[in-house]
Amino acid sequence: MQLIRRRAYARAGLIGNPSDGYNGRTISFVIRNLWAEVVLYEWDEIEILRSNEDKSRFGSISDLVRDLRLHGYYGGVRLIKATIKRFVEYCRDNNLSLHKRNFSVRYSSGIPRNVGLAGSSAIIVASLRALMEFYNVDIPIEVQPSLALSVEMKELGISAGLQDRVIQCYEGLVSMDFSKESMRERNGYRCGVYERLDPGQLPPLYVAYCDDLSEPTEVFHNKLRERFDNGEADVVDAMKTFAELARQGRSAILANDTVRLAQLINRNFDTRRSICQLPSGHIDMIERARSVGASAKFAGSGGAIVGTYTDESMFESLQRILDPIKCIVFKPQITA
Numbered sequence: 001m002q003l004i005r006r007r008a009y010a011r012a013g014l015i016g017n018p019s020d021g022y023n024g025r026t027i028s029f030v031i032r033n034l035w036a037e038v039v040l041y042e043w044d045e046i047e048i049l050r051s052n053e054d055k056s057r058f059g060s061i062s063d064l065v066r067d068l069r070l071h072g073y074y075g076g077v078r079l080i081k082a083t084i085k086r087f088v089e090y091c092r093d094n095n096l097s098l099h100k101r102n103f104s105v106r107y108s109s110g111i112p113r114n115v116g117l118a119g120s121s122a123i124i125v126a127s128l129r130a131l132m133e134f135y136n137v138d139i140p141i142e143v144q145p146s147l148a149l150s151v152e153m154k155e156l157g158i159s160a161g162l163q164d165r166v167i168q169c170y171e172g173l174v175s176m177d178f179s180k181e182s183m184r185e186r187n188g189y190r191c192g193v194y195e196r197l198d199p200g201q202l203p204p205l206y207v208a209y210c211d212d213l214s215e216p217t218e219v220f221h222n223k224l225r226e227r228f229d230n231g232e233a234d235v236v237d238a239m240k241t242f243a244e245l246a247r248q249g250r251s252a253i254l255a256n257d258t259v260r261l262a263q264l265i266n267r268n269f270d271t272r273r274s275i276c277q278l279p280s281g282h283i284d285m286i287e288r289a290r291s292v293g294a295s296a297k298f299a300g301s302g303g304a305i306v307g308t309y310t311d312e313s314m315f316e317s318l319q320r321i322l323d324p325i326k327c328i329v330f331k332p333q334i335t336a
Contacts, residue, residue: 003041004133008125010034010117011167012299012306015268016246021161022239025246027175028167032333036109036122040130043104048080051108076107076123082155083127098135115209116300118164124148125168144169146189159225173199175250199334203258208329209304238275262295262308269297292317
């Protein structure tokens, strides 16, 4: 029996986010310390197995409420169902024939939910990879992120941008340009310009997150989208600033200018704070990290932050200053 096991990793937006859904630019990297995994094998019928995140029995009503806050009402099963549907539709639209064998599929994930590390899109990308192998279908890598995005936006009505799916498909460290001039259509899907960068040119990076401060990503994005679509000047200008910060960040990385990169990362958060009413706990994480000399910004749109530090002494200070608010601080593994 053929057993297919595929992973997709968590990601952190190093600079430029959240402009990816607004014709902006971003730079992101994968976090190989954390991943979602999909296992698929031939079976008598199509079967989607539930994981621990899809449980329906709870120790108390408080446990039920916490589970819903972290995982929603459907866990990852709805993501896999929607991925299968979009995969089939892509193959149909592009005249790709699929064999008639059925399969059983299950997933697991060690990516903290609702802290801005792209746990949902990781399940989708891992599912897409497994389906491609099972059916021996080759989808161009530049199309895969847009196909994965359509799972959430078209099928599930979740506001999102391309950034998460691009970095999870390409892996490593990637600079992304989503400007109107750079976007083009391929196989019916819009694609930006994606450039792989050398992770070896990055300064030391840390990621920190706190489960207790999590918030569903769509809560943030839905509010921002409405304001942007209404032409709110501060939001429109901020998106242009985020894109410019990403452009300058790319130059800083290529020049090994760690001081400049840290300044840009801090400005990214300051710009975000200027247009959004952010949770006090999230702001506290940033301010604590900066108090020991590290740069800091949101890794996404939840309770995770990312930044640079100078040496082991500063990293230990980060762990010490964030521990009282129950933050996990670690060094992201970007390459295999």
